[in-house]
Amino acid sequence: MANIHQVAKYAGVSVATVSRVLNDQGTVTAKTRIKVEDAIKELNYEPSMLGRNLRNSESRILLILIPTISNPFYSEIIKGIETAALKHNYNILLCETDSNPERENIYFDLVRKKMADGIISMDPAVNMETLMKLAEHHSIIQCSEYALDSGIPYVTIDNEDAAYRAVKHLIRIGHEKIALINSDEKFLYARQRKLGYQKALRENGIEVQDNYMFHTQELGFDQGRQAMRKILDLDDRPTAVFTVSDLLAIGALKEIHQHGLLVPNDIAIVGFDKIDFSNMTHPTLTTIAQPMYQMGTIAANMLIDKIKGNEVDSIVLDHELIIRESTSG
Amino acid sequence: MANIHQVAKYAGVSVATVSRVLNDQGTVTAKTRIKVEDAIKELNYEPSMLGRNLRNSESRILLILIPTISNPFYSEIIKGIETAALKHNYNILLCETDSNPERENIYFDLVRKKMADGIISMDPAVNMETLMKLAEHHSIIQCSEYALDSGIPYVTIDNEDAAYRAVKHLIRIGHEKIALINSDEKFLYARQRKLGYQKALRENGIEVQDNYMFHTQELGFDQGRQAMRKILDLDDRPTAVFTVSDLLAIGALKEIHQHGLLVPNDIAIVGFDKIDFSNMTHPTLTTIAQPMYQMGTIAANMLIDKIKGNEVDSIVLDHELIIRESTSG
DNA sequence: TTGAAAGCGCTAACAA
DNA sequence: TTGTTAGCGCTTTCAA
Numbered sequence: 208m209a210n211i212h213q214v215a216k217y218a219g220v221s222v223a224t225v226s227r228v229l230n231d232q233g234t235v236t237a238k239t240r241i242k243v244e245d246a247i248k249e250l251n252y253e254p255s256m257l258g259r260n261l262r263n264s265e266s267r268i269l270l271i272l273i274p275t276i277s278n279p280f281y282s283e284i285i286k287g288i289e290t291a292a293l294k295h296n297y298n299i300l301l302c303e304t305d306s307n308p309e310r311e312n313i314y315f316d317l318v319r320k321k322m323a324d325g326i327i328s329m330d331p332a333v334n335m336e337t338l339m340k341l342a343e344h345h346s347i348i349q350c351s352e353y354a355l356d357s358g359i360p361y362v363t364i365d366n367e368d369a370a371y372r373a374v375k376h377l378i379r380i381g382h383e384k385i386a387l388i389n390s391d392e393k394f395l396y397a398r399q400r401k402l403g404y405q406k407a408l409r410e411n412g413i414e415v416q417d418n419y420m421f422h423t424q425e426l427g428f429d430q431g432r433q434a435m436r437k438i439l440d441l442d443d444r445p446t447a448v449f450t451v452s453d454l455l456a457i458g459a460l461k462e463i464h465q466h467g468l469l470v471p472n473d474i475a476i477v478g479f480d481k482i483d484f485s486n487m488t489h490p491t492l493t494t495i496a497q498p499m500y501q502m503g504t505i506a507a508n509m510l511i512d513k514i515k516g517n518e519v520d521s522i523v524l525d526h527e528l529i530i531r532e533s534t535s536g
Numbered sequence: 537m538a539n540i541h542q543v544a545k546y547a548g549v550s551v552a553t554v555s556r557v558l559n560d561q562g563t564v565t566a567k568t569r570i571k572v573e574d575a576i577k578e579l580n581y582e583p584s585m586l587g588r589n590l591r592n593s594e595s596r597i598l599l600i601l602i603p604t605i606s607n608p609f610y611s612e613i614i615k616g617i618e619t620a621a622l623k624h625n626y627n628i629l630l631c632e633t634d635s636n637p638e639r640e641n642i643y644f645d646l647v648r649k650k651m652a653d654g655i656i657s658m659d660p661a662v663n664m665e666t667l668m669k670l671a672e673h674h675s676i677i678q679c680s681e682y683a684l685d686s687g688i689p690y691v692t693i694d695n696e697d698a699a700y701r702a703v704k705h706l707i708r709i710g711h712e713k714i715a716l717i718n719s720d721e722k723f724l725y726a727r728q729r730k731l732g733y734q735k736a737l738r739e740n741g742i743e744v745q746d747n748y749m750f751h752t753q754e755l756g757f758d759q760g761r762q763a764m765r766k767i768l769d770l771d772d773r774p775t776a777v778f779t780v781s782d783l784l785a786i787g788a789l790k791e792i793h794q795h796g797l798l799v800p801n802d803i804a805i806v807g808f809d810k811i812d813f814s815n816m817t818h819p820t821l822t823t824i825a826q827p828m829y830q831m832g833t834i835a836a837n838m839l840i841d842k843i844k845g846n847e848v849d850s851i852v853l854d855h856e857l858i859i860r861e862s863t864s865g
Numbered sequence: 866t867t868g869a870a871a872g873c874g875c876t877a878a879c880a881a
Numbered sequence: 882t883t884g885t886t887a888g889c890g891c892t893t894t895c896a897a
Binding site (some may be wrong): 253279303316 | 582586587596757816817
């Protein structure tokens with residue numbers, strides 16, 4: 208594998224000139240440019256990013272911090288990030304923390320050690336203190352989940368309003384006994400969605416009952432089933448359930464079917480995220496659409512902006528209630 | 537941000553000594569080690585991988601080439617890759633080609649330009665010529681999909697046998713009119729699975745009918761629905777369908793429900809991959825389990841071995857038929 | 866328009 | 882055991 212010196216020698220010019228044609232920059236005669244390009248072709252030369260990156264003190268890599276790649280919610284955001292990153296000549300390092308602090312730390316080290324130019328954090332379980340300390344010297348953007356007072360820019364949706372509208376929809380179609388399957392309230396989005404749930408109930412004169420609110424450690428199918436099992440065991444059984452993720456909703460759906468009950472006739476369900484699978488279930492899922500792809504592109508563009516040294520502002524994107532079969536006979 | 541020189545100066549030693557304690561290598565007195573470690577702490581020094589990588593001519597990054605992150609089949613493999621990579625101090629660059637050659641080329645450039653030390657290719661649509669040319673000078677492993685005569689090591693399963701067993705299961709429970717929803721036969725796995733399908737039929741004296749075999753461009757839900765719609769339109773309607781991916785199967789399932797028919801009573805379905813969602817549908821899906829996580833760890837270990845300069849052998853992993861509700865009343 | 870040379874931060878061969 | 886020094890491959894300033 209040739210290096211820049213050999214190309215320079217072969218072309219009969221200096222390395223500086225080779226570098227200039229490589230970067231389409233500076234002033235190079237058409238004649239010398241051709242000499243250099245010929246040499247490059249002849250020697251099969253590929254400029255090494257290792258050298259360039261060291262010289263430029265950049266890696267052109269964006270670190271994406273997610274809890275798990277298994278949740279399609281994140282896959283869709285990642286698609287957006289990747290497309291935007293590519294457009295600016297960045298690439299993405301995928302980092303699944305599995306909510307494991309040790310693993311998280313390995314990934315943080317990558318930016319400390321200059322292997323990544325910035326971070327898009329989507330992990331609700333991220334250690335905020337560490338993240339904030341890191342943000343003092345590095346470019347970081349929060350995506351979807353965030354801490355308001357961290358001073359770290361974020362892109363997200365209005366979780367409270369989204370939950371509010373989901374529950375209001377259930378009330379509008381006649382439900383009064385509405386359960387909530389939430390995730391752990393240590394997460395901001397969980398607290399926000401709970402607020403929206405409660406607000407919708409109160410506004411309609413429905414009492415908020417503690418025994419109608421459930422919490423899960425993760426946002427998966429199994430957790431949805433387990434929570435739904437508890438709900439089905441309730442003496443005064445709810446006629447509708449609002450879950451904070453489609454995966455939870457799909458688990459709940461399964462459990463309801465298992466008990467020989469029907470959705471939405473016996474129990475209506477609303478999910479959250481509008482992942483692809485929410486349209487594949489039977490019945491299809493009413494859910495809150497988050498603009499995931501857009502969230503990804505925006506987060507990436509914000510990060511790249513920040514890396515450039517620009518000020519960037521946080522942004523709250525629109526969501527949308529998608530009414531489907533699980534709430535309408 | 538301090539560099540190694542400043543640490544050396546602060547500690548009153550040479551940069552070589554700092555490098556030695558950094559890499560836990562060479563011979564350093566406990567006393568000097570402590571001096572250096574103190575300096576590191578004092579200056580908040582973090583060694584730059586940019587410098588180290590240039591010096592060592594390595595990036596410690598593994599490039600993962602997948603068609604799309606949306607298919608959970610790949611997510612699970614990626615989990616395996618990431619875990620194995622991390623164990624060896626490698627990180628993974630996620631590259632979705634979307635079966636777009638232009639995008640593929642951008643990613644190939646990353647290894648040409650030393651930004652990645654090797655590739656795990658899982659894209660069935662990969663340009664084999666380019667891949668083989670690249671393999672002359674770079675470490676590459678094929679995962680799941682492969683070209684036998686490429687000379688590039690692979691890890692996969694026995695697709696023909698897997699399909700054979702899936703169809704045989706359908707025959708055993710009494711089906712004779714069995715349709716196939718396959719993907720494009722330009723892919724090796726599609727040809728192999730078709731062979732298995734045909735073999736099972738022939739062995740049991742069932743005629744292979746061309747009008748029972750369908751092809752789709754992608755392995756998704758929508759393609760499954762469309763194919764199933766055609767099957768339902770058939771004059772002599774099959775009583776069972778073997779699909780080459782769970783996503784296709786889920787689409788087929790949906791379409792069958794839509795027509796007011798029941799699975800498995802009216803039509804039985806077998807999927808392929810055992811993605812998490814195959815257990816969330818109603819009914820749950822009979823499917824072929826691929827050891828995805830294991831495939832990921834093995835592929836990563838093979839690649840790391842290859843980067844080290846070792847010979848690595850291709851490997852065929854076991855699969856398993858998982859019988860669930862979609863084939864058993 | 867081009868070239869010489871310094872230097873990005875690190876490792877390792879060699880010398881002391 | 883430690884230090885000196887030569888690069889790894891590139892970009893960029895300065896001078897010609």
